[in-house]
Amino acid sequence: MAGERGEEGGEEGDPNLKKRAHAARSRLIVRLGAFLVSHSALVSVVCCVAGFITLFLLPVLAKHTYISENALMPGSANPLFSSQDVNEANRFIKGIIHKRIEKEEAGIELQKFIGQSIADVGAEVHYHKFSPHTNHFNPLHFFSSTSNTARIDTNNSCASFGVNTVGIIRAPRGDGKEAIVLVSPYNSQNMEYNEALSLGLAFSVFSLLSKVTWLAKDIVWLAADSRFGEYNSVSSWLNDYHNPIFSRDSGNLDSISNDCHHWNEIRIQGANSNFFKRAGTMAAALVFKVMEKKEKGDRDCLTMYAEASNGQMPNLDLLNIVHYLAVHRQGLRVKIETMGSLLNSAWVKFTGEILEGVSRLSKSLNPQWKFDVTTADYVEGAATLASSMYYQALGVPTGSHGAFRDYQIDAVTLEFLPRFYLRNENAQSTFLLRSGRLIEGVVRSVNNLLEKFHQSFFLYFLTAPNKFVSVGVYMIAFALLVAPLPIVAAALFARAKANEITTDDCAEKCTPIDTKESEIATGSWKWLQAAKVLLMIHSWAVIVSLLPYYISHMINLNSTMSMLTWVSLSISTLPFLYALFGSPFSLNVEWELLKAVMVATISIGLGLMSIINFSTAQIGAMLLVPMSLLVHPLKAKMNVNALLRAALLTCNIAFAFLGFPPVALLVAKGLSEGFGKLSIGDFWEWMEFLWEWNSATYLYLLWVQLPCWLLCIHILLHPCSRGDSRHKQ
Template sequence: MALSTRLLAFRNSPVLLKLPPYLSALCLAIGISWLFTLPLDAYSRRTYVSENAILPGQVHTYFGGSEHNVFRAYRQEVYHLSQQSESDRNAGLARVMTEIGLKVASQPYDFTVAGEGINGTNVYGLLQGPRADATEAMVLMAAYRNSNNDINYSGIALALTLARYFKRWSIWSKDILLLIPSDSVYGPQAWAEAYHHSSAPDATPYRNISRLPIKAGALQAAVALDYPAGPWGQRFERLDVQYDGINGALPNLDLLNTAVAIASGQMGIQCSLHGLPSSHQHDSYTDRLRTLAEGLRSQAAGHATGPHSAFIPYHVDAITLKTVGDGWHDEMSLGRTTESLFRSINNLLEHLHQSFFFYILLGAGRFVSIGNYLPAAMLIAGSFTVTALGLWAQSGQAAASVGSDAGKIGTTSGKEKSEGFEVVKVGGDVALVATSAIMKRVERKMLLPAVVVLAVHLLGFVPLYALVNLPRPYLQATLLTIATSSLVLPLIVSLIVVRSFQVEKQQLQLLQSFSLLLLGAAMSTLATLNFSLAFVVGVLASPLSFIRPLPRAGEMTVSKKLDLWTQRAVGWTVLQSMVYMGWVAISPPAILYEACWFLELDVEHVLVEVAKGWNAQGVYTAGMVWGVWWPAWFLGGVIAFSNVVKDDVKQEEQKAVR
């Protein structure tokens, strides 16, 4: 009985209500530190192939010899076609595919983004496998222009040579589709979208995608070749394996491991990730951490990194093999690697499923599984939730006067002390009074905070709509207008809420609690879909958990020490200015400008890519920024500059006097 009384007393203790900020800071510190432990051997594993049927590198490759002459002839053909118009070039590619013996078709597409038209034509052909039943297929891609906007001379020539070479083999139990899109992003996006619709996709003012005249079975995997050597060829040093999909989606790890095992183990070609040096040579903690950081940056952006990215959202495992550097490997090495990779995929009896779909690569031969890296984002999301729950608890309690909450407990003599309370003899009775303020429950006024939170989150769709729909010449000015108005609007909203609705301290606590609760729920949900975006946004928004209303400077009359009043006023002005500058520095527009400056990127180019990603690729990063992060930051400003801190005890005493 005594223990339960003490626990109930501790539950109402003001000390307990002061713990959430410290717990939130602890969760944040552990979450960030957790990420730095992932490159250690104890938290990561070496890659391995889970699907036994793949048998990577177990076949003898025959691509070579006379195929080298065919490749050089096709490369010259691609060079001559590049000098012609787009329609003539597509007709020439279709003619070459027809001569190989493929069923050929084309697909025009048109996207309108930021007032600019993105159009082109995908040329593709179908190689029907001699042992196939038209239920499964593989895709071999080579975009006309790669992600760097370079003409993919050798990549297209090698794809055509491989298609001609594959046509002579009778081992294929799956159909092979040869796809040559006009670019490396929107062409594959239009083709993959049309392939996975039973009818033509609906045309909108922003997208017009034609249906595919020829289709095969369910796509098992896709491999893209990015070999932008000039018309006279160039050897390469290593292969960069690109695997990031749209919105941070990833292919099955078995496909990537198979490509690395074949290239490095069978062909002796070094492999790297994100354009970084091969981790097989420098497998230090720093190299792993750098690869991890590049992976987080790429996946958080959510945009396509190559022709493979458009296929992953449709559960088609895809990668891009990109040649890097100047070394001693030639097109025959890449051709044999691709041949061995396709023969491994051809061995599959079912879709890739045994390995990981959620992972972080620390190098071409090392990875971290979801069970090891997910707690980092969950702890950061939990820091928002802890603060929100603490504010909710504080909003339901208020300090009460001793006289109203002192209770008679009996009759005794002398003076006794209990933990947190003091037993005092009053006349013939004994009263239990608190040595600190006694907390009592109060009714919460939730309507105004809920309306403000909902209104601000709806307001976030205004900058989102403007930045993804306005023409390109207006994007940079629009962002500047949004950034400027974002610095003023929270102050105006704070002034309106405080003066018009006579907001109380409890309502400010509820306002911040609702905001942080939504932010924490969004981050924890997003962490399972796109860990990188959830972690990055969570870290950037973490200061919002520690924002509190700034108290006013002490009000004094002129007769009471004018110098002291001036010192206090100046002190609070400096404090408010510092808080305001810090609040501005963590705003989403400011972070965007800071990131562009640090990465040496053009702001207008970034805004155009964001608009293209939203309208053409379905990238939801902009939605998370303006629909979740920006409203939380906006409401943090409303809280910080509300300039209202009311003492509930004084309010109760004033009401009692009246």
């Protein structure tokens, strides 16, 4: 028996058997690849249709949110925020309004009042002086934090800088290694009543937290002076917080010139208010503010903003605890941004009606199937999903919470929209009570964490305040759209090589060695020619992306003139490159090879962009993939009927028109806002907005979509003389 087992073991370990099994698997992969390449047209149609269907089904596939981290325990403790804290908030608001009336020294008195109030509750206080940032186009600053933007040189006058007031509560149960940040922005030069209400809410919560005994994390309250923008004040403080400058005048208000001698009066007895103070590592941040407009409805409303730079999102658990406490504990109505144009869209409603009919049919077949869709839910989910994808693809933060995300800190902006007019004192007290208890509950949940947020999702789309689509679901649509690209590229190259061998007379006249050399001289050379065209067009795209840096330095140019200058310089640069390297037509590059190179480039560009900003890659794939797969020379004679050929030509022209980035933007804006408000300068303003925020979408549009669009135009205009002869053969 032992010998038999040994023989069996020897057979199983036979290296020849392993080689044969490996060869069989390799042959199977080769056969599968050959099958896909030979049926590339069918594979492309099936994958593209499946990708778009999956994309339209994402609102249906969304799941309800849930708390992944058990340690958060939202709502497990009764709130301590009471009517006494509301009265304290009202007193603080009246004090702020009184200081605002003193217009001649409003900026100074507000900071002094806030700082003195922080010191009165026993917390540490200091002042942070910062200068405004300059947002200029700099191609070397992409993918870097916007906090690294250059600062304006100031003359040390009072109007040339802002001052944030920062209060810190040291946790009685903590070791000072972690902190929670509360941010309330306000304009110190022109403060409105709703901003005073935001400061009063923040101070009342901060005052309450200074008295509790359960704190395990330090509390930092940043009263952000937003005279130069909300994001600017927060990012400046975060930059100094994480990158300390050890100099004599760092954070010292006494270093200001005599023209601003009133700043020397900012003193808090018993505290060094001019020394930059820090707490622990930031576990989370809440940016909250009260809005002026009145919300229609029977409940106060809360709007959440979570998108940060280049599509970054905070951990979903942070949004989940805000939603849970707001809805189930304080009775607030939670909203997120929706794309209003889709709420009234006929085709979205039609799609929802079809899905509702399918759900009714599925219920009649099997009542246990959990496929329940209504038209109203689908329309709202699609509009919210489109908004979530759009703001992530834009790559620009939707609030000052984005400054925290640049340092990998989970943060969210909360906008409170009361249902009453702000001057109504009775309703104001009720509103402050609910809002204060909500913020206290969120702080208490984050305080329970023993580590950073990590249990829930960081990659997701929102379809409702309590519904989301995870990365494992929405990436299926993108994978289906991109999957045909390498297959089509291989099929096109194989077809071009087969046609070259078929038409080569050397195959009959030359020896086998000469035939091999001929193949190298024809097929490989043609591939290098196509690669040369690709390199030339991408070099042109890089030049086009750098032109705005010089155009932006021109004086007295409005958006329309800047756009026309950009277009004229871009067009004039292309013939120069053609004269230097040769145009695709003069190089006699076959359109199959040119299309194969283009399709391979699109797959690489979309794959890289999906790592940086998935939403941008997803939206780009919806336009680039059909355009690249359908593109065909207009002069080519295809063996298809006239109707199909006319449809193909129409699709080619339509995608070539919509694939041009300025046209795509103008059409999208016209559908949402109306075509009567469009202008040529809109695209310049939009691109200027992207490069000022260092959005990677700017690079995608000019380094991926623009060169691929130009290659599609070259393929459409290809003379295709030799291709016609091949089709005849």
